Amino acid sequence: MNITDNFYSLATPGVQRLVPYTPGKPIEELERELGLSDIVKLASNENPLGPSPMALAAINATLPDLARYPDGNGFKLKRALAEKFSVEMSQITLGNGSNEILELLARAFLTSTHEVIFSQHAFAVYPIVTQAVGATGVVIPARAYGHDLDAMLAAVNDKTRLVFIANPNNPTGTLLASDELRRFIAALPSHVLCVLDEAYYEFIDPKSRADSIAWLVDHPNLIVTRTFSKAYGLAGLRVGYSFSNPGIADFLNRVRQPFNNNMLALAAAEAALADHEHLQRTIAINNDGMQQLIDGFRQLELEWIPSAGNFVSVDVKRSGEAVYQALLQKGVIVRPVANYEMPDYLRISIGTPAENSRCLEALKAVLADV
Numbered sequence: 001m002n003i004t005d006n007f008y009s010l011a012t013p014g015v016q017r018l019v020p021y022t023p024g025k026p027i028e029e030l031e032r033e034l035g036l037s038d039i040v041k042l043a044s045n046e047n048p049l050g051p052s053p054m055a056l057a058a059i060n061a062t063l064p065d066l067a068r069y070p071d072g073n074g075f076k077l078k079r080a081l082a083e084k085f086s087v088e089m090s091q092i093t094l095g096n097g098s099n100e101i102l103e104l105l106a107r108a109f110l111t112s113t114h115e116v117i118f119s120q121h122a123f124a125v126y127p128i129v130t131q132a133v134g135a136t137g138v139v140i141p142a143r144a145y146g147h148d149l150d151a152m153l154a155a156v157n158d159k160t161r162l163v164f165i166a167n168p169n170n171p172t173g174t175l176l177a178s179d180e181l182r183r184f185i186a187a188l189p190s191h192v193l194c195v196l197d198e199a200y201y202e203f204i205d206p207k208s209r210a211d212s213i214a215w216l217v218d219h220p221n222l223i224v225t226r227t228f229s230k231a232y233g234l235a236g237l238r239v240g241y242s243f244s245n246p247g248i249a250d251f252l253n254r255v256r257q258p259f260n261n262n263m264l265a266l267a268a269a270e271a272a273l274a275d276h277e278h279l280q281r282t283i284a285i286n287n288d289g290m291q292q293l294i295d296g297f298r299q300l301e302l303e304w305i306p307s308a309g310n311f312v313s314v315d316v317k318r319s320g321e322a323v324y325q326a327l328l329q330k331g332v333i334v335r336p337v338a339n340y341e342m343p344d345y346l347r348i349s350i351g352t353p354a355e356n357s358r359c360l361e362a363l364k365a366v367l368a369d370v
């Protein structure tokens with residue numbers, strides 16, 4: 001059917017200007033398009049080891065109950081999170097991915113009169129949730145691809161209601177120093193909420209991790225978001241969570257769907273949280289794979305942005321989109337990041353040793369003729 005533009009004037013002003021999120025290309029889509037098999041996808045920062053076997057067992061054990069609604073309060077998962085991170089259950093909000101929490105925050109706290117501050121090259125969902133509710137995004141130029149906290153603080157005014165910080169940031173992988181970050185949060189006025197997006201927290205070198213959950217005591221305007229999609233290997237199930245003041249959690253709870261996390265996801269996340277060994281293997285394979293990719297970039301004389309996550313953005317010194325397309329022809333899916341104002345970069349997720357090798361070989365061949 002043809003698209004008619006009759007609906008443009010009916011859409012809300014924020015939605016009229018929205019550019020939809022571009023996800024990593026699904027493996028099946030490339031299979032259909034090129035008739036290829038044996039595709040390597042390093043495009044969505046997924047766990048190359050797959051989900052924890054304990055999560056899979058929990059899903060199996062839950063299957064007979066699927067005719068029932070899930071626990072709309074996610075009691076067991078919240079209890080497990082509260083225990084592990086020494087917070088109260090009333091501080092926890094569960095989301096259908098941590099993306100949903102970002103959206104709930106926008107719906108609960110933003111109107112068209114508000115401004116939202118985030119960094120250039122920061123995660124693409126921040127402008128989407130901001131614009132969708134008609135608020136105004138204020139983009140602060142990055143400093144060395146990372147957040148310029150001084151400039152972000154200087155942009156705060158009476159209209160500012162929310163600040164998004166991704167630490168580490170996606171797609172750049174940059175990590176803020178913990179003391180700098182804490183000073184920034186402490187300097188924010190009380191009418192500004194600070195959303196600290198720690199989707200890649202588990203991958204950060206323990207020596208460099210911010211003790212962000214402990215900061216909640218002194219900073220009631222702080223919200224820390226995390227996810228089961230990345231290190232915990234459950235991206236397909238969509239489970240994220242936040243820690244905040246119970247007062248903030250209360251408002252998020254008012255706007256969320258009653259059963260926003262499905263039963264399989266709740267059971268799997270709870271089981272995954274207890275699988276320390278799987279998490280440790282995930283971190284180890286990520287550290288090794290990061291080194292493998294970096295060594296490969298060095299051999300190809302490419303520069304990269306040092307990353308604290310499970311991905312790395314590399315400067316391919318020519319159109320990232322062209323290199324991306326050529327890699328697709330070789331069955332390797334990575335992520336072009338021109339939409340992040342990084343047209344010469346590709347973001348590559350860390351895979352298994354074999355996947356990383358395939359990617360580096362394909363990159364070498366492609367760079368010789370693009």
Ligand SMILES: *Cc1c(COP(=O)(O)O)cnc(C)c1O
Pocket residue numbers: 045096097098099100123166169170197199226227228229235238239240
């Ligand atoms: C992947 C990602 C998320 C959230 O993903 P969910 O699957 O919705 O939990 C949030 N923030 C950043 C920076 C990410 O890269």
